[in-house]
Amino acid sequence: MKVAVIGCGTIANAAHIPSYMKNPEAEIKYFCDIIPERAQAAVEKYGCGTAVVDYHEVLADPEVEAVSVCTPNNVHSVIAIDALRAGKNVLCEKPAARVYSEALEMQKAQHETGKVLNIGVVNRFNDSVNRIKEYIDQGKLGTIHHVYVSFRAHRSIPGLGGAFTTKAIAGGGALIDWGVHYLDIVMYCCGDPKVKTVSGETFSKLGKDMENYAYTDMWAGPPKYDGTYDVDDSVTALVRTEGPTITVNGAWAQNIGEAEQYIDFMGDKAGIRLHYGSDFTVYTTENGALVSYTPKFTMRDHFQNEIDAFVDCVKTGKKLPSHIDTVIVTAEMMQAIYDSAEQHREIVLE
Numbered sequence: 001m002k003v004a005v006i007g008c009g010t011i012a013n014a015a016h017i018p019s020y021m022k023n024p025e026a027e028i029k030y031f032c033d034i035i036p037e038r039a040q041a042a043v044e045k046y047g048c049g050t051a052v053v054d055y056h057e058v059l060a061d062p063e064v065e066a067v068s069v070c071t072p073n074n075v076h077s078v079i080a081i082d083a084l085r086a087g088k089n090v091l092c093e094k095p096a097a098r099v100y101s102e103a104l105e106m107q108k109a110q111h112e113t114g115k116v117l118n119i120g121v122v123n124r125f126n127d128s129v130n131r132i133k134e135y136i137d138q139g140k141l142g143t144i145h146h147v148y149v150s151f152r153a154h155r156s157i158p159g160l161g162g163a164f165t166t167k168a169i170a171g172g173g174a175l176i177d178w179g180v181h182y183l184d185i186v187m188y189c190c191g192d193p194k195v196k197t198v199s200g201e202t203f204s205k206l207g208k209d210m211e212n213y214a215y216t217d218m219w220a221g222p223p224k225y226d227g228t229y230d231v232d233d234s235v236t237a238l239v240r241t242e243g244p245t246i247t248v249n250g251a252w253a254q255n256i257g258e259a260e261q262y263i264d265f266m267g268d269k270a271g272i273r274l275h276y277g278s279d280f281t282v283y284t285t286e287n288g289a290l291v292s293y294t295p296k297f298t299m300r301d302h303f304q305n306e307i308d309a310f311v312d313c314v315k316t317g318k319k320l321p322s323h324i325d326t327v328i329v330t331a332e333m334m335q336a337i338y339d340s341a342e343q344h345r346e347i348v349l350e
């Protein structure tokens with residue numbers, strides 16, 4: 001299967017490209033980036049494909065069956081929609097888009113074309129997350145009434161003043177960048193319950209005074225002090241669903257001293273803490289005593305799982321749990337959190 005990678009930056013090089021290279025069915029025909037050196041560097045590094053700067057060139061090639069969209073969020077919807085309309089199957093990085101309305105446009109194009117549109121909610125291919133889902137589906141936790149989500153870092157604002165902190169490019173900050181993963185895990189593990197109400201507040205506090213933001217390291221590039229910082233660096237929210245109530249506390253930067261990155265699934269029979277990106281611990285009772293245990297298992301590379309599943313679903317037509325139809329719910333929820341924060345009131349979703 002001939003594929004193309006559009007956007008040859010961090011996530012393309014860390015995950016998509018190496019995973020396609022290891023997939024026996026896939027062959028990368030194009031590396032596309034508006035920065036020509038990045039596309040050319042990929043051709044040289046991986047020893048295959050052609051470097052192009054304009055993604056329309058990729059879409060015009062009838063041999064290309066599938067594309068990965070690994071660009072900043074502002075062009076997710078336009079590239080994904082153009083690709084679908086050109087008859088390509090698409091794996092678009094998370095978040096689906098900057099705002100819910102763009103995600104809806106993407107879903108509409110998917111429905112009209114019938115091509116695959118999956119979003120890079122890679123945790124749906126994570127072995128820890130899938131084991132938790134299995135525990136929940138088997139009723140081991142009983143009824144889950146509450147899920148507590150914490151994705152708080154001490155100092156982790158990415159590329160201050162760059163794409164990640166510019167609302168017009170990213171659509172938002174800590175919530176849309178990190179929260180999307182956590183909220184998606186909750187929805188997936190809890191069977192994608194219908195969301196009823198959303199109340200949230202977002203804050204842009206620690207990064208706003210860019211010159212005085214104290215930090216020890218910075219991912220996504222060095223600060224651009226003449227750049228833009230107009231996104232949330234922390235968020236809190238309460239989401240009522242037809243299943244559990246979800247409380248959310250997230251931050252790229254907060255004066256808390258150390259990172260707190262986990263999800264607590266609280267059931268009446270047992271609870272589970274997912275140590276984000278790692279294993280999980282089960283808390284329950286046994287013979288009248290309190291017990292806890294941390295299952296040991298081999299964690300496969302979840303990006304490889306995601307790419308393998310994408311290539312397979314293009315061939316088989318199988319609908320994956322990362323399909324736009326499921327991910328759209330998280331896009332709506334995040335939009336409602338942002339709307340609630342802006343209007344300082346609860347949002348009721350029909």
Ligand SMILES: NC(=O)c1ccc[n+]([C@@H]2O[C@H](COP(=O)([O-])OP(=O)(O)OC[C@H]3O[C@@H](n4cnc5c(N)ncnc54)[C@H](O)[C@@H]3O)[C@@H](O)[C@H]2O)c1
Pocket residue numbers: 006007008009010011012032033034035038053055070071072073075093094095120122163177220
């Ligand atoms: N799944 C994950 O855990 C994960 C992790 C990191 C990033 N991401 C997502 O991946 C996306 C990219 O993030 P990144 O950190 O790799 O960013 P990046 O800036 O390192 O790379 C993006 C690349 O896209 C290129 N680009 C921009 N517009 C383009 C266009 N119109 N056509 C072709 N190329 C274009 C840029 O020149 C750049 O090289 C974001 O949406 C981000 O949220 C996901």
